[in-house]
Amino acid sequence: MSKDEKAAGLMKTIMPEGFVFDPERGARWFTRAGHTGFLGMEYHDHGEDWIELALPWREDLVGVEETGVLASGPIISLLDNATSMSVWTRQGTFNPQVTLDLRIDYVRAATPGKTVIARAECYQVRRSMAFVRGIAHDGDMTDPVAHTAGIFMLVSSEGWSKP
């Protein structure tokens, strides 16, 4: 059996025939541990090709001590996760992928104390790449905190994770 066949077999075991990616359950699962769990990311909402994740404000995630403004690092993480999950939401299934690039514009500082919500959309999937965009806001979608555009590379499950 080739490496690829082995990997495909493994994925079949994890995701049986007819597997459907449920964005809500998926997001809850992906935010339960690791970096996302540590930051306290939460599922918020989803549609056909978009998903929203929330990040409650926390004192130890602040970037400027004097103002209490959330650091931009956690916003990168939030947008990375939300855009990533928007791909699986659009496809209705889980495929291994890695971030190729991500660009973020910080439109304004997040309001101290407020939860930041990322709304991410996958607007196109090609054979090897998925194209995503999104915003982060703290209550008003028309007054975003950040704007993002990125690309995910669809990869083989071989070596994708090392549990």
Next chain:
Amino acid sequence: MSGYNLPPYARTMGMEVDHIEDGAPVIAMDFAERVQGRPGFLHGGAIGGLLEMAAHAALRAELDRQGSASRIKPVNISIEYLRGGVQERTFARGEVIRAGRRVANVRVEAWQGDRSKLVASSWMNFLLAAPKES
């Protein structure tokens, strides 16, 4: 400069100034559950956070050299993820390309054991604002 004041987020993530290289701090972050994305690998957001911290620190150092107390506000960042970050200590260092009167442009790179094998490469722009009157 080794006394560069890292913000709460950076301390929470376990970031620290490893050493100073040609005037710019090399920021390091150990691998731990708190920075893990897919099992066994660094989360892209944690890499991004480290890159931003190194960019900020490099710019602060450059402004200090210029005798400027300007406040630094991030405008945008673009990150290329070059290879998966494995379960090792990660380093990042910024290079100030230009620090003008209102805007500064910084290039940043992140690596692990082998400096020539970058984990991520990035550019970041900052807005410079007059220091707050005290």
